[in-house]
Each structure stands twice: as structure tokens, then as C-alpha cells.
Amino acid sequence: MPPSSAALLRWYDRHRRTLPWRALPGRTADPYHVWLSEIMLQQTTVAAVIPYYHRFLDLFPTVGDLARAESDTVMAAWAGLGYYARARNLHACARAVAAVGGGFPRDMAGLLALPGVGTYTAAAIAAIAFGQPVVPVDGNVERVTSRLFALTDPLPGSRKTIARHAATLNDSTEARARPSDFAQALFDLGAGICTPRQPACALCPWREPCAGLRQGIAASLPAKAPRAARPVRHGAHFLLTDAGGQILLRRRPEKGLLGGMLELPGTEWRPTPWREAEALPFAPARADWRAAGRITHVFTHFTLHVDVYAAHVGHFPNTIARIGGMAVPHADLDTLALPSLMRKCVAAAWPERAT
Numbered sequence: 001m002p003p004s005s006a007a008l009l010r011w012y013d014r015h016r017r018t019l020p021w022r023a024l025p026g027r028t029a030d031p032y033h034v035w036l037s038e039i040m041l042q043q044t045t046v047a048a049v050i051p052y053y054h055r056f057l058d059l060f061p062t063v064g065d066l067a068r069a070e071s072d073t074v075m076a077a078w079a080g081l082g083y084y085a086r087a088r089n090l091h092a093c094a095r096a097v098a099a100v101g102g103g104f105p106r107d108m109a110g111l112l113a114l115p116g117v118g119t120y121t122a123a124a125i126a127a128i129a130f131g132q133p134v135v136p137v138d139g140n141v142e143r144v145t146s147r148l149f150a151l152t153d154p155l156p157g158s159r160k161t162i163a164r165h166a167a168t169l170n171d172s173t174e175a176r177a178r179p180s181d182f183a184q185a186l187f188d189l190g191a192g193i194c195t196p197r198q199p200a201c202a203l204c205p206w207r208e209p210c211a212g213l214r215q216g217i218a219a220s221l222p223a224k225a226p227r228a229a230r231p232v233r234h235g236a237h238f239l240l241t242d243a244g245g246q247i248l249l250r251r252r253p254e255k256g257l258l259g260g261m262l263e264l265p266g267t268e269w270r271p272t273p274w275r276e277a278e279a280l281p282f283a284p285a286r287a288d289w290r291a292a293g294r295i296t297h298v299f300t301h302f303t304l305h306v307d308v309y310a311a312h313v314g315h316f317p318n319t320i321a322r323i324g325g326m327a328v329p330h331a332d333l334d335t336l337a338l339p340s341l342m343r344k345c346v347a348a349a350w351p352e353r354a355t
């Protein structure tokens with residue numbers, strides 16, 4: 001028996017989540033709100049995103065406001081959400097949309113041409129904001145689909161097969177009459193009922209057609225290929241302060257990890273630890289450096305251990321210009337586009353300062 005769209009939509013009408021970017025029943029969602037929330041939600045939880053979403057709408061009420069904002073203002077508002085390439089793409093996308101009058105494209109092809117908009121995000125905007133009959137396949141929908149059809153091949157190899165099955169979920173007239181609600185119903189089912197560890201199958205509107213439940217394998221799906229251990233890298237960064245209440249920062253290269261973000265000067269990140277004698281030549285100035293501790297930060301593809309050194313001088317030497325250094329009042333630290341990793345370094349070297 002194929003899963004009934006009508007049953008899912010009935011369930012959704014009773015149990016839908018209230019989310020700040022979600023339109024009220026019967027209303028059409030604002031494409032800017034949908035796009036902004038979807039970019040923020042990539043790799044991040046709903047609870048973590050909500051305060052950022054409100055802050056962005058306060059600062060940039062329209063896509064035009066976001067497009068006109070300074071890059072540093074956008075990065076500072078984003079700081080803490082991680083994956084800064086997404087913030088840069090977000091800004092580039094806002095500018096692309098503003099350049100054609102501020103209206104988002106309504107179809108998949110137009111949406112996919114925007115910076116930072118992949119298949120999932122394009123489908124989410126097309127379905128939710130423009131009522132296109134497409135099924136956005138995120139992690140929630142992958143999980144529901146693999147269980148519903150008992151697809152046991154492991155991710156990531158099975159991704160295409162899962163997507164093919166997911167695309168059949170909205171084949172019915174009922175689903176095609178309400179594409180926006182149907183997409184969001186799938187998200188809510190995955191987030192609230194068909195949860196990763198212990199799906200609440202007794203409450204599920206699709207328990208009867210669910211092959212995973214029938215075969216007793218639902219909770220084990222989607223299967224995942226074993227992951228290679230995450231590699232480790234090491235670095236050293238230096239917190240230099242002066243008597244004028246300033247801190248020394250520099251900007252990372254535009255390309256690469258944390259591209260364009262501010263950082264404490266430091267070494268490259270390499271597979272082997274830095275001995276103190278090896279690291280100190282990379283310090284931004286001669287000073288009485290003290291080892292201030294080690295912090296660990298987990299990126300998607302590696303774990304980074306950073307030895308943090310701290311020193312205080314009367315005034316910064318002229319040579320800081322050679323390393324692209326900039327003196328910033330430490331009172332301004334909280335409003336700067338400083339990535340979480342660097343905030344951890346500042347906190348390690350300077351615990352008495354709440355960052």
C-alpha cells in the first residue's frame with residue numbers, strides 16, 4: 001500500500017510546528033524568509049538557528065537590505081553559526097537576487113543558478129514559497145524515505161536511490177494540491193516522529209505502509225557506511241594585547257577555510273604538533289610569550305588542536321603591518337566577525353574577559 005499523502009497532511013494540520021519562518025495556515029511563505037532559514041539550517045539545529053534568524057531579520061528586513069550590507073556586518077551577524085563559506089554565499093546570493101529587482105526565481109533551474117543554493121535548498125524554496133510540486137530531500141526526508149521503503153543500502157552510496165523513492169511521495173492529487181504543506185509535513189514527520197534513534201511509530205500517520213517498521217529494521221535506517229577516523233591537525237595562535245586596550249588581529253585569506261574571517265596571528269595547521277620553539281618564530285612580535293593553554297575545535301573534515309600563547313606589550317611594534325596585522329579595541333571583539341575557534345582561543349588566553 002503506497003503511503004497516503006492525505007493521511008500525512010491530516011496529521012500535519014493537527015501537529016505542525018510553529019516556526020518563525022513558517023507562514024500561518026493558508027498563508028504563503030515569504031521566499032526571503034524561507035531561503036534565509038534554509039541556508040541557516042544546513043548543518044545546524046532549529047533551536048540554534050532561531051535567534052540568528054531573528055537577528056538577521058532585525059538587521060536586514062529585506063533581501064535588498066542584506067545585499068546592501070557590508071560584508072563584515074553580515075559575517076559578524078553570522079559568527080557562531082559556523083561554515084563561513086555559507087555566509088559568503090548567502091551575501092552573494094542576496095546581491096544576485098537584488099540585482100534583478102529583489103525577486104527570487106520561482107523555478108528549480110533559476111533557483112539552482114543562485115550562489116550557495118543546491119538541489120535541496122532550491123526544492124525547499126520552490127515547494128514552500130512557490131508551491132512547486134517537488135520534494136526537498138534533507139536528512140529528515142532521507143530517513144523517513146529509507147524506512148518507509150526499507151532501503152537498506154548504506155549512505156552515502158544510496159543517496160540517489162533514496163531521492164528517487166522520495167520523489168514518488170508526492171505523486172497523489174492531495175500532495176500536488178498542497179506542495180508547500182506537503183514538504184513541511186515531511187520535515188515535521190522526520191523531526192518529531194520518525195526521529196533518528198527511537199521513531200515514535202505508534203503515532204505515525206504512515207505506520208501501515210511502512211516497510212521498515214513491518215520488517216523491524218526501522219530504527220537502524222538509514223544505514224551508514226563506516227566513517228574514516230577524522231584526521232587531526234595542530235596549530236599555534238598568539239594573543240597580543242597592548243596598554244591601550246587593543247588586541248592584534250589579522251584577516252585570513254579569502255579562499256579556504258574561514259576565508260576572509262579575522263583571526264589571531266598564528267602558524268599554519270599541520271598534521272604534527274608545534275613545539276614551542278618551532279611556534280614562537282610565527283609570533284607577531286617579540287614579547288614575553290606565555291603558554292596559555294590548548295583548545296580543540298572540530299571541523300567537518302578534521303579536528304584542530306591549537307596551542308594558545310599570550311603576551312602584553314606597551315604598544316604594538318610597527319612590524320605588525322608586515323603580517324597584515326590590525327589593532328582592534330578589545331571592547332569591539334564581540335561585534336567582530338571572529339569565528340568560534342578564535343573566540344575559544346581568546347577565552348583560553350584571557351579567561352577573565354567574557355567573550
Ligand code: SF4
Pocket residue numbers: 144147148193194195199200201202204205206207208210212213218219
Ligand atoms: S512508521 Fe515509524 S519508521 Fe515508518 S515512517 Fe513512521 S515513524 Fe518512521
